[in-house]
Amino acid sequence: MTTQLSLLLTGVGGQLGRRVADHLLRDSAGASVIGTSRTPQRLGDLARRGLQLRHADFDEPGGLAAAFEGADRLLLISTGAANAGPRRVAQHRAALHACAQAGVRHVAYTSFLDADTSPLTALAADHAATEALLAQGSTGFTVLRHAFYMEMLLSTLPAAIASGRLLSASGQADVAYVTRSDCAIADAAALRDGFDGRRRLDITGPSALTSAQLVERVNTVLGTAIVHVDATRADLEAHFTAGGMPPAMARLLSAIDEGLGQGAMARRSDDFEALCGRRACDVDEFLRLHRDALMAR
Numbered sequence: 001m002t003t004q005l006s007l008l009l010t011g012v013g014g015q016l017g018r019r020v021a022d023h024l025l026r027d028s029a030g031a032s033v034i035g036t037s038r039t040p041q042r043l044g045d046l047a048r049r050g051l052q053l054r055h056a057d058f059d060e061p062g063g064l065a066a067a068f069e070g071a072d073r074l075l076l077i078s079t080g081a082a083n084a085g086p087r088r089v090a091q092h093r094a095a096l097h098a099c100a101q102a103g104v105r106h107v108a109y110t111s112f113l114d115a116d117t118s119p120l121t122a123l124a125a126d127h128a129a130t131e132a133l134l135a136q137g138s139t140g141f142t143v144l145r146h147a148f149y150m151e152m153l154l155s156t157l158p159a160a161i162a163s164g165r166l167l168s169a170s171g172q173a174d175v176a177y178v179t180r181s182d183c184a185i186a187d188a189a190a191l192r193d194g195f196d197g198r199r200r201l202d203i204t205g206p207s208a209l210t211s212a213q214l215v216e217r218v219n220t221v222l223g224t225a226i227v228h229v230d231a232t233r234a235d236l237e238a239h240f241t242a243g244g245m246p247p248a249m250a251r252l253l254s255a256i257d258e259g260l261g262q263g264a265m266a267r268r269s270d271d272f273e274a275l276c277g278r279r280a281c282d283v284d285e286f287l288r289l290h291r292d293a294l295m296a297r
Contacts, residue, residue: 007191008034008071008104010056010095013043016110017077019184020191025049028192036067058091064098073106074099075191076130084126092130096137108142108190109134110183113176113202113265115145120259131200140197142190147204148256148265150177150286153214154293156253159243161224162297166215167231167239169254170261174208176268182280189275202269205280211260214283221287222295233258 007024011017012035024033025046036056037043047053056067058079068074076099079091099107111127118124127145134141160166186203209217215228231239233254240250256264272280287294 005031005192006034006070006072007031007075008036008068008073009075009077009187009191010036010058011077011079012046012051012053013037013039014077014080016180016184016187018046019181020075020077020188021046021051023185023188024192025051027188031192034071058095059087061094061098064094065101068098068102068104071102071104073108073191074104075108075110075187077110077187078127078130081123084122088126089129092126093133096130096133096139099139100137104139106140106142106196107134108144108187110187111143111145113145113147113204113267118259118264119262120256120264123256123259135198140195141199142195143200144183144187144190145200145202146183147176147178147202147267148260149183150179150205150281150283152253152256153177153286154290155245155249156240157218157294158297159240159245160215160226161218161222161294163243164224164226165229166211166218166226167229167236168211169231169233169236169257170211171230172210172212173261173263174210174266174268175214175260176204176208176265177283177286178203178205178272179281179286182272182276185276186272193275201271201275202267203272204265204267204269206268206273206282208266208268209283217283218287218294221284222291 012021034052036054038057040053040055054067079088112124115124115127212228215226237250237254
């Protein structure tokens with residue numbers, strides 16, 4: 001008798017986790033699918049679709065091995081940005097230790113593009129530390145280095161469309177935008193594909209664009225007339241704040257844009273297509289899909 005493969009993903013209640021769970025529940029014939037969350041009682045819709053729910057809190061490491069018990073392959077979705085720094089690294093360390101205790105054979109981890117060399121150190125450092133922990137262990141692993149989520153454009157483009165100007169501090173650097181949905185498809189594929197060695201995959205979109213090229217695509221696809229304006233980080237932060245963006249978000253996005261100008265998300269890869277057997281969503285398709293939200297202002 002063939003033993004049923006058991007696939008487990010953590011953080012199943014989050015934006016990425018829900019998407020991964022959806023793909024696994026629809027396309028993992030012959031496997032049982034387990035999801036862990038700090039609040040599994042809120043995820044009844046997933047339970048009704050066949051997801052086995054378990055409680056797991058990375059700040060309570062004593063219960064993690066039991067939560068992971070029986071899993072053959074596990075997707076460790078990095079914990080939220082609110083935990084960034086020593087706390088998040090400690091959470092990931094506890095999860096990886098529990099994987100070893102529970103006998104998990106392969107761990108997939110959602111990381112950050114060029115985590116170990118990225119100029120966006122504040123965002124990448126925890127991921128680089130977690131990748132190092134994986135390399136030090138004895139378990140097989142897949143590191144999925146996600147590029148810059150295309151959904152972030154939903155925070156910046158509406159104001160640019162409304163004002164007719166897109167300020168950017170990223171200069172001539174390319175950005176290989178990828179959708180969160182495509183990252184979820186890749187994460188699910190890596191969890192169930194049976195690979196048992198050690199690998200690192202760059203999950204990017206099919207093309208990389210400068211901010212000026214992005215403006216050209218927006219104007220072509222949406223029929224807008226945005227002008228691209230080179231700016232400093234300070235200029236960009238002031239622009240975002242003046243447009244009504246909360247100061248903390250304005251600081252974050254302007255810092256990210258400056259990091260993009262240093263090549264933080266310039267790497268474009270075919271790893272998504274090789275893993276998933278299809279091309280990732282490109283910027284033109286994303287713009288068409290989100291036309292109403294982008295043009296609302």
